[in-house]
Amino acid sequence: KKELVSLPGRISFTSDLWTAITHEGYMSLTAHYVNRNWKLKSKILSFFAIKPPHTGIDCGIKLLEKWTKWGVDKKVFSIALDNASSNDTMQDFL
Structure with missing residues (x-):
């Protein structure tokens, strides 16, 4: 969390929602960013029902x-x- 909060730039995200064969819904949220050492990083922030x-x-x-x-x-x-x-x-809402 500290690394993301302290980044000087902005963060791009991907998210996906899907339904399992059991009809349970799941959503993921992943952050994509360049760290202070100019390395491209991806971090799963959340995976939840x-x-x-x-x-x-x-x-x-x-x-x-x-x-x-x-x-x-x-x-x-x-x-x-x-x-x-x-x-x-969702895009319009955000």
Whole structure:
């Protein structure tokens, strides 16, 4: 957490949401950044179960919670998502 908070630059993120064969939903959040030694780093910040419905608003709220927990909510540069229709809503929400 310290490394991410102390970065002079911004952080890019990827996130994915999927449903297991057991109908349980899961979401991941990964940070991608260049550290102080100019090394590209990727760090999984969170992997968690998410209850239905998986609306864009609900997923966006979860991402905001995770960013705040890690202290990087003011360092977001970009987020890459797949083409699920709920991601359009989440993008607009964020």
